[in-house]
Amino acid sequence: MPSNGQSTFNAMTTSSTPNTQPPAPDCDVLVVGGGPAGSTISALLAEKGWKVTLLEKEHHPRFHIGESLLPLNLPILQRLGVLDQVAAIGMKKPGADFSSNLEVSGHHRFDFSFALDKNHPYAYEVRRSEFDNLLLRNSAAKGTQVLEGVRVTGVEFPQDAHPVAHAVDEQGNTRSWTCRYFIDASGRDTLLARHFNLKQKNRHHASAAIFGHFLNVERREGEYAGNISVYWFEHGWFWMIPLKDGSMSVGAVCRPEYLKLRRNSPAEYLLQTIAIGHPEMQHRMRNAQLVNSEARATGNYSYTSSRMRGDRHIMVGDAYAFVDPVFSSGVMMGMSSGVFGADAVDAWLRGAPDTEAKFAHFEKMADRGVKTFSWFIWRFNSPGMRSLMLHPGNPFRVQEAVISMLAGDVFRDIGARSRFWLFKFFYYMFSLQHLKSSYVLWRKRVRNTRVAFTGGTQPVDAAQEGQA
Ligand SMILES: Cc1cc2nc3c(=O)[nH]c(=O)nc-3n(C[C@H](O)[C@H](O)[C@H](O)COP(=O)(O)OP(=O)(O)OC[C@H]3O[C@@H](n4cnc5c(N)ncnc54)[C@H](O)[C@@H]3O)c2cc1C
Secondary structure, eight states, X not given: OOOOXXXXXXXXXXXXXXXXXXXXXXXXXXXXXXXXXXXXXXXXXXXXXXXXXXXXXSOSSOOOSOOBOOGGGXXXXXXXXXXXXXXXXXXXXXXXXXXXXXXXXXXXXXEGGGSSSTTOOOEEEOOHHHHHHHHHHHHHHTTXXXXXXXXXXXXXXXXTSOOEXXXXXXXXXXXXXXXXXXXXXXXXXXXXXXXXXXXXXXXXXXXXEEEEEEEXXXXXXXXXXXXXXXXXXXXXXXXXXXXXXXXXXXXXXXXXXXXXXXXXXXXXXXXXXXHTSOHHXXXXXXXXXXXXXXXXXXXXOOEEESOSEETTEEEOGGGTEEOOSTTSOHHHHHHHHHHHHHHHHHHHHHTOTTHHHHHHHHHHHHHHHHHHHHHHHHHTTSHHHHHHHHXXXXXXGHHHHHHHHHTTOOSSOSSHHHHHHHHHHHHHHHHHXXXXXXXXXXXXXXXXXXXXXXXXXXXXXXXXXXXX
């Protein structure tokens, strides 16, 4: 059975053994990273009785951006046994609304209750420091040995010995762990993708973000107070995510060529950007105060890795791929890959005959999530998509299907995928109507991509969010 609780760093130092047998590994599974993906996969494997150790370089609760969840997160939270705790810290999110100040006026609300499957009508907005902490403590309670303040600095996968992870703690003490199976859940630090040189930046999609928390921002009325609002503007788009403590997370995701112009602090630039943003948003923020006068900036260039699985290792969550925050898919995709990954790693540890099939399923599902959201994300700013989103209809239940997918219902087949083809057809028809502006946007994107990949923006490729 797995060991529980915390151990001190030095007390766990492995002693060499004179035995000719290869020494037993320190644990069955070593997980690097205690974000949503790492906490999910470690909890599920510990629950199955494996000896799991998780190394996290920070101490939770720690800041992380990404506060808006999707409805299909909730079944995973239920399976982990934390749904009530998340409901207690979260703000109910029945949907999203989108507004544009470019060629179309007004905003359109998408309610998750309109999805094909009516059983997942809402999600939650959460402060990530609380949410991630809760998930990590839950994993520890299920038996994962959680060590915080321990940064993994290197890995080895010797042919004739167990995988080894080398780490350093905050006092500079170094130590190595051996394991039967290694899981990279290091998020955008992409430990293994960097180690094996697998990281492939997306050359067609580059953007970066500045964000902060504000008080005194007007919310949507009544039952929609928890909705995320998205506003298009000339340089990209804004999010407004209401949190339970009354504050509002506000961020701008912009093209690098715009952020390249920044000469002042992220806080000043964020306020300056809001001032040229959307009129309705400005109205909602007329009395707003930036909490602690503090804003952060991050590069969020899209990337995937050329593989998510190799010799005794997998990558889950952002450690494999990060697309873009616009549809709030990151946490749901990270946790889902943790669920599929746990199934496969458990089969491998047991030597089960269906191990290969389970890994193939894990890879297929993780890729499907990334590809489905990428399709929407890469077209999000296009005139065709804006028109379609702001004037939706529901022929052949296409809108229900799209809402299902944007609720995170991308892994099952409930009739959404076939209707998605129809939605694509409508999209191309709308784009033809906006041929000239689509071309202008395409030109901008090509220019923007060149700027992004020849360097020059302030927050280029930050592995984690940097503070002002
Ligand atoms: C601007 C922006 C806005 C976003 N908004 C949303 C949103 O609204 N909704 C949403 O769902 N997603 C959003 N996302 C994406 C979301 O934050 C991520 O997809 C999600 O956090 C991925 O979870 P993860 O567990 O894979 O990685 P992470 O949450 O990043 O966790 C990785 C963990 O690994 C630790 N770690 C890293 N390297 C090491 C190491 N060497 N040793 C030990 N520990 C290590 C880190 O400290 C971290 O705790 C947003 C992202 C950005 C950039």
